[in-house]
Amino acid sequence: MITKLPNRLINQIAAGEVVERPASALKELVENSIDAGAKKIEIKVVDGGKSLISVKDDGSGIRKDDLPLAIERFATSKLDDDNLFNIHTFGFRGEALASICSIARMSIKSCARDANEAYELIYEEEGYYISPTTGKNGTTIEVRDLFYATPARLKFLKSTNSEADACYNAICNIALSTPGVAFKYFENGKIKVDIAATTDLKIRTADVLGDEFAQNTKYVEYHEVDTKIYGFISVPNYNKSTSTKQWLFVNGRPIKDKMLAAAVKNAYKSVIPVGQYPVFLLYIDIPADAVDVNVHPAKTEVRFRDSQQLASMIYRLITDNLSERLGQQASTALSRMGLHGFAKQQSACKQIINEEYYAIPVSSSKNVNKNFEFEPMDIPNAFSNFKPDLKPENSNIATLKNEHIECEYGTAIAQIDATYIVAQNGSELIIVDQHAVCERITLEKLLNKERIESQQLLTPEIISINKSLVDVAEEQFEMLSIFGIDIEKIAADEICIRGIPVIFNGCDAKKLVTDILEELNSVQNMESFENKVRHVYATTACHRSVRAGKVLSISEMNNLLIQMQHTKNIAQCCHGRPSYVKFSANDLKKMFER
Ligand code: ADP
Ligand code: MG
Numbered sequence: 001m002i003t004k005l006p007n008r009l010i011n012q013i014a015a016g017e018v019v020e021r022p023a024s025a026l027k028e029l030v031e032n033s034i035d036a037g038a039k040k041i042e043i044k045v046v047d048g049g050k051s052l053i054s055v056k057d058d059g060s061g062i063r064k065d066d067l068p069l070a071i072e073r074f075a076t077s078k079l080d081d082d083n084l085f086n087i088h089t090f091g092f093r094g095e096a097l098a099s100i101c102s103i104a105r106m107s108i109k110s111c112a113r114d115a116n117e118a119y120e121l122i123y124e125e126e127g128y129y130i131s132p133t134t135g136k137n138g139t140t141i142e143v144r145d146l147f148y149a150t151p152a153r154l155k156f157l158k159s160t161n162s163e164a165d166a167c168y169n170a171i172c173n174i175a176l177s178t179p180g181v182a183f184k185y186f187e188n189g190k191i192k193v194d195i196a197a198t199t200d201l202k203i204r205t206a207d208v209l210g211d212e213f214a215q216n217t218k219y220v221e222y223h224e225v226d227t228k229i230y231g232f233i234s235v236p237n238y239n240k241s242t243s244t245k246q247w248l249f250v251n252g253r254p255i256k257d258k259m260l261a262a263a264v265k266n267a268y269k270s271v272i273p274v275g276q277y278p279v280f281l282l283y284i285d286i287p288a289d290a291v292d293v294n295v296h297p298a299k300t301e302v303r304f305r306d307s308q309q310l311a312s313m314i315y316r317l318i319t320d321n322l323s324e325r326l327g328q329q330a331s332t333a334l335s336r337m338g339l340h341g342f343a344k345q346q347s348a349c350k351q352i353i354n355e356e357y358y359a360i361p362v363s364s365s366k367n368v369n370k371n372f373e374f375e376p377m378d379i380p381n382a383f384s385n386f387k388p389d390l391k392p393e394n395s396n397i398a399t400l401k402n403e404h405i406e407c408e409y410g411t412a413i414a415q416i417d418a419t420y421i422v423a424q425n426g427s428e429l430i431i432v433d434q435h436a437v438c439e440r441i442t443l444e445k446l447l448n449k450e451r452i453e454s455q456q457l458l459t460p461e462i463i464s465i466n467k468s469l470v471d472v473a474e475e476q477f478e479m480l481s482i483f484g485i486d487i488e489k490i491a492a493d494e495i496c497i498r499g500i501p502v503i504f505n506g507c508d509a510k511k512l513v514t515d516i517l518e519e520l521n522s523v524q525n526m527e528s529f530e531n532k533v534r535h536v537y538a539t540t541a542c543h544r545s546v547r548a549g550k551v552l553s554i555s556e557m558n559n560l561l562i563q564m565q566h567t568k569n570i571a572q573c574c575h576g577r578p579s580y581v582k583f584s585a586n587d588l589k590k591m592f593e594r
Contacts, residue, residue: 008125011073011095011102012150017297018099021157022049022146023166024298025100029141030174031090032097033057034181035078036139039197043171044186048163049146056140061112067121067130070108073098085289090253090299097141103153104146110139125149168192172208173254176247176281179204205232205281213245215332217279222317227286227310233264233318234279236271237571237578238331245279250291252283255302263311267318270534271327271569273576284310327569334581405558408565409580412557419548421557427585434552436572436579437564438545443538443574444567446503447530452484454499461497462490463510469517470495476520476529483533485513504540512540538574 005013019025026049033041036059046052062070069075076094084092100106101123111118118135121128147154157163164187171185171193179201185193195207206214216238221230231247246264248255268278292303304310405411409432410425421432446452473480474489484501500509515536520529546552552560564570564580573579583591 007073008102011098014073014095014297015099015103015150016153018096019103019146020298021166022053022163023170025049025096025104025143025146026053026055026167027170027174027298028091028096028100029053029055029143030171032141033059033139034174034178035089035091036060038138038181040182040184042184042186044189045164045167046188048157048160049167050157050160050163051144053143053146053167054140056138058136058138061115061137061139062108062110063112063115064117064119064130067108067110067119068128071097071101071106071121071123071128084294085292087288087293088251093294093297093299095297100143100146103149105144105148107142108139109133109135109141111135111137113137173247175208176205177249177252177254177283201231209281212333212336213279213281216329217281218321218326220317220321222313224313227284227290227313229282229284229310229313229317231282232280233282233321233326235326235329235331235571236268236278236322236569236576238333239268239272239276239278239576241276243277246277247281249283250293250302251285251288253293253299253302256300257302257307259307259311260314263314264318266531267315267322268576269531270538270574271322271572271576276576282314286310323568328564328567328571330571330578330580330582334578335583335587403554403558405562407558407561409561412554412561415552415557417549418551421552421560423557423561429583429588430580431583432561432564432580433548433573433578434546434550434557434560435548436577437560437567437570439538439542439573440570440579441560441563441567442503442541442545443534444569446484446501446537446541447534448568451482453502454481454484454486455502455505456486456499457497457509461509462494463497463514464494465514465517467493469514469521472517472521479529480516483516483537485516487513501537507540507543512536515539542574 018028022045026043026045030041030043033055036057038057038059040058042056044052044054066077072094074094075098076092078089078092078094079087097106097108106123107120108123109118109120118133119130120133121130147157158166168185168187171183175181175183175193175195179198182197183193183195184191193208195204198204198207202214202219213232217232217234219230220233222228243261246261248257248260250257264278264280264282272278286304290305292305293299295301295303403411408425410423410428410430412421412423414422415434416422419434421434423430423432470489470491470493473487473495477487480487484499484504486497486499488496488498490496495513497509497513500507500512504512516533519532519536522532546560571579
């Protein structure tokens, strides 16, 4: 026998999709406030939203007669022309409030803009009742005991802390797309977010994401006909091990999109390590009919009319900007990490003193990378026997004659462990990894040319390879010669290598060419021909660069510093590892707690 499901059950089923956890209910409520034109929103969350979520706004309010409709499924005030492709509000499905009240205890207090009385709707399992109440223009919605009506779902909730984190992140997401709205957010009665309305996106992002984000990202922008992409992208060596520091908004709506995220990742591919994620915050503004927002019940995914085109716009926007100054800037997070390590060691020293435990033999500490780490000393002795000694005892520090150059990376003053160049630029201390910069210089020098100079091999080399690679070689003959690779097909499975880039003179030509053809033949992805060749050249450049462990003279070091100035992406080696760190006088001050 087939029967129709009761309303409450229907809503509970819908709630399964719309309200995954407290943060999703919170998101729906705040989005409703913004749709209602609110300029000030005050949010309270208790126990990660499990016991209470309250959202108060100064928006248009809900008229008394509309209150019952607000909690009815598929009732909305936002779809006035029946057109699902002309949506300018966060909501449009009319199911959030209906879903939430079917699984929680809810009350809506509201005073509509043109009304002079406020009313309150209280929803309970048996139904709802409405009564007059006090209150100014706007709406306050309280949701208590979420999931009490569906105990099975309650069990799926995570710890209170992680639910609270999710609520906080939901608020941040919304705040990032609505700079014109002021937010106050209380967690268990304590204020956690208090940000003013602004018209300046930079102020809003700094308010929400902090100084580190602001210091290590750059504002970028791109227009094409009716599409605008803008936002902030990170300097390459400000990257993370997860994708949580990536935000994407489409017409103000926070969304997840694998293809667009992949476009960003690809653009960063040659400058950040494999497995790391760039930090970005991008806004895409496109005509409402170019995107279908009705794909996902929680509206966190969308479908684009032309996602391929958007992906390539994003790719171009980022690569263009990276090749300018951005790739030369070292992340401030790096120097902070250095400072942090120092501070940790320092507090370890303090502890030693406090505990009057002086006898720790420091040399026994098993530091792998000894030369670069601050070693706590036997403090009291160090002070009583302190004699300034200008000659470094450590044989790993090369003493060198001074030679002054004008260079933004400073003048070399020493080399440590035959690996790191120590340079001074005014009051800045700069430490450079010689292998990393050399590798980047070689690669960029190579790729900077319109046509890479090719060196003819003394004896051309013949290689037998897979037929499909020969096809690639034949198809890409012209492009390969632009990249300095001079080859010829001599049989269905054989090619002859006549020349390779001058810079790679003497390297294994067979390996170089096979690697390139394999890379070009690899799964079709969005990457450009250049990027694929770049990838192989990067590895080759790595093998041919000044190694760590090579003693350099002061002028050789200065020479490297000068070349750094003219090299794109110099802040990281070809594998994306950082190539230099910079400490300002201020950083040093902090180190020594002055
Ligand atoms: P939707 O947002 O998709 O329309 P909801 O269930 O979230 O569906 O909300 C239903 C209706 O309740 C909205 O269309 C709106 O008219 C009204 N509403 C909800 N929250 C508010 C609010 N904070 N201020 C004014 N109206 C609101
Ligand atoms: Mg809504």
